[in-house]
Amino acid sequence: MESQRRTLVHWFRKGLRVHDNPALERVFSTARASPEKFYVRPIFILDPGILDWMQIGANRWRFLQQTLADLDKQLRQLKSRLYVVRGKPIEVFPQLFKRWQVELLTFESDIETYAQQRDASVQKLARTADVKVDIHCSHTIYNPEVVIAKNLGKAPITYQKFLSIVDQLKIPAVLERPKVLTMNMKPPADELELEDANVYDCPTLEELVKRPEELGVNKFAGETEALRRMADSLGDELWVANFEKPKTAPNSLEPSTTVLSPYLKFGCLSSRVLHKRLREILARQPKHSKPPVSLIGQLMWREFYYTVAAADPNFDRMLGNAYSLQIPWQEKPEHLEAWTHGRTGYPFIDAIMRQLRQEGWIHHLARHAVACFLTRGDLWISWEEGQRVFEQLLLDQDWALNAGNWMWLSASAFFHQYFRVYSPVAFGKKTDPSGDYIRKYVPELAKYPSGCIYEPWKATLSAQREYGCVLGEDYPHRIVNHDVVHKENIKRMSAAYKVNRQVRTGKMEDEEDEQEQISTGKRKARAVGTSAKSKRIKNVA
DNA sequence: GGATCGGTTGTCTAA
DNA sequence: GTTAGACAACCGATC
Numbered sequence: 224m225e226s227q228r229r230t231l232v233h234w235f236r237k238g239l240r241v242h243d244n245p246a247l248e249r250v251f252s253t254a255r256a257s258p259e260k261f262y263v264r265p266i267f268i269l270d271p272g273i274l275d276w277m278q279i280g281a282n283r284w285r286f287l288q289q290t291l292a293d294l295d296k297q298l299r300q301l302k303s304r305l306y307v308v309r310g311k312p313i314e315v316f317p318q319l320f321k322r323w324q325v326e327l328l329t330f331e332s333d334i335e336t337y338a339q340q341r342d343a344s345v346q347k348l349a350r351t352a353d354v355k356v357d358i359h360c361s362h363t364i365y366n367p368e369v370v371i372a373k374n375l376g377k378a379p380i381t382y383q384k385f386l387s388i389v390d391q392l393k394i395p396a397v398l399e400r401p402k403v404l405t406m407n408m409k410p411p412a413d414e415l416e417l418e419d420a421n422v423y424d425c426p427t428l429e430e431l432v433k434r435p436e437e438l439g440v441n442k443f444a445g446e447t448e449a450l451r452r453m454a455d456s457l458g459d460e461l462w463v464a465n466f467e468k469p470k471t472a473p474n475s476l477e478p479s480t481t482v483l484s485p486y487l488k489f490g491c492l493s494s495r496v497l498h499k500r501l502r503e504i505l506a507r508q509p510k511h512s513k514p515p516v517s518l519i520g521q522l523m524w525r526e527f528y529y530t531v532a533a534a535d536p537n538f539d540r541m542l543g544n545a546y547s548l549q550i551p552w553q554e555k556p557e558h559l560e561a562w563t564h565g566r567t568g569y570p571f572i573d574a575i576m577r578q579l580r581q582e583g584w585i586h587h588l589a590r591h592a593v594a595c596f597l598t599r600g601d602l603w604i605s606w607e608e609g610q611r612v613f614e615q616l617l618l619d620q621d622w623a624l625n626a627g628n629w630m631w632l633s634a635s636a637f638f639h640q641y642f643r644v645y646s647p648v649a650f651g652k653k654t655d656p657s658g659d660y661i662r663k664y665v666p667e668l669a670k671y672p673s674g675c676i677y678e679p680w681k682a683t684l685s686a687q688r689e690y691g692c693v694l695g696e697d698y699p700h701r702i703v704n705h706d707v708v709h710k711e712n713i714k715r716m717s718a719a720y721k722v723n724r725q726v727r728t729g730k731m732e733d734e735e736d737e738q739e740q741i742s743t744g745k746r747k748a749r750a751v752g753t754s755a756k757s758k759r760i761k762n763v764a
Numbered sequence: 765g766g767a768t769c770g771g772t773t774g775t776c777t778a779a
Numbered sequence: 780g781t782t783a784g785a786c787a788a789c790c791g792a793t794c
Binding site: 380381383384634637638639640641642643713716717720 | 786787788789790791792
């Protein structure tokens with residue numbers, strides 16, 4: 224009896240792939256076991272409201288659009304298809320549950336705060352509708368909850384500690400590509416009508432990209448391209464074995480790294496599969512680099528940030544965030560604006576910010592340079608502001624990684640050597656002394672010679688005229704003097720750390736001064752209240 | 765509980 | 780061109 228067939232729904236959110244997708248496989252295998260009982264409907268929910276409120280730039284919308292189109296193609300090869308449902312999840316699901324007679328809903332777990340809330344609501348709706356729910360962890364190699372449990376309920380807050388925990392965990396087996404669905408999947412007539420009317424079709428570029436003038440270079444997206452790019456990157460096994468992140472250039476004209484991050488972010492590429500391939504290669508290469516600098520080390524950084532982020536719903540803000548130091552950043556809209564649009568007057572910084580806006584990807588160390596510049600290095604503007612800009616522009620924007628790295632670079636959490644400040648002049652010169660990267664992305668400086676392209680203010684006015692770019696007219700004067708402000712900011716960081724120490728230990732300033740006076744040696748009174756510290760961690764977990 | 769060590773990827777100068 | 784040490788001194792983990 225056709226009408227009594229029930230539906231198995233896999234809900235795609237991240238994890239936009241068919242390979243190594245346990246929640247999708249659950250639906251496929253259930254249907255294969257009882258083909259007469261079930262329809263399979265893989266869905267993606269597109270909330271038109273998101274187009275307005277989400278900080279997503281045109282390049283990332285295009286990446287999503289192309290990824291969905293590719294996913295639909297992959298599913299059709301498996302004799303299924305992608306159903307793109309327009310609406311809000313909490314409004315869409317009750318209707319779908321009823322109309323499709325849904326038996327089972329599967330999806331991949333997601334630690335992001337808004338996702339957790341959304342998924343809890345959907346699970347409640349499913350319970351009400353008597354729909355079974357099956358959730359799988361497959362976005363990361365290790366389940367953040369399991370790592371936290373293994374570390375006695377607390378997220379490990381150093382990378383080395385994190386590694387020591389996951390070393391004790393079993394690495395889950397990856398899945399083969401699902402087998403083709405062979406049963407007749409033709410839905411009832413009224414549903415067929417909807418399908419014929421293209422109600423569930425993938426979005427077009429026009430539907431998603433509201434400001435096409437913002438589109439830059441097309442970095443092709445989707446699972447097919449992800450797998451091709453992975454194969455390409457891993458083809459040179461010696462390169463893989465010797466990879467050391469700090470030795471790669473942030474300012475090469477072609478990326479010096481794999482650029483797999485956007486595919487990992489959307490889940491077009493399974494991090495578990497990449498991990499497995501890397502381990503296979505290293506097994507064949509007796510001499511190889513190791514975490515934190517190796518390629519596996521890069522994956523482990525992703526795991527680390529997912530784990531710490533999973534333990535704090537306020538991970539993406541300073542206030543109420545148990546990891547983050549509370550620092551009195553300043554509001555300076557004109558400086559923020561200059562940084563955001565690559566008009567700081569520091570060519571290296573501006574080149575990076577312009578590449579970001581055009582291409583949606585910049586090298587990790589380039590992110591370091593501009594993040595340090597915005598926060599503790601030069602502008603003393605909150606990391607949350609930088610996070611917002613990255614969130615909009617990065618193809619690989621990822622809640623946990625973005626927030627975690629911003630805290631790292633601003634020395635708000637995880638990293639504390641705030642006296643190590645990136646120079647907006649010297650850092651880039653190491654890997655690109657001639658300044659070709661700057662000439663590409665800041666073309667107004669193209670005629671500046673290598674000797675002063677990193678510091679155009681050192682050129683005399685007549686030289687500036689000769690190079691066809693006069694400061695203050697064709698390219699901005701530098702908005703701050705790095706040599707001066709970075710030293711002031713180190714002092715500000717020192718003061719901010721001191722205040723945070725006092726708050727943490729419950730010790731007032733005068734008390735500490737008193738203790739300092741009492742102390743006979745040179746050593747400063749360093750308050751290390753273990754009870755207060757453990758309280759801080761408890762708040763996190 | 766105090767001392768020591770290590771921490772993905774700093775810069776600058778001097779030798 | 781490379782490397783060591785100064786800079787001024789942070790944190791978390793460990794013993």
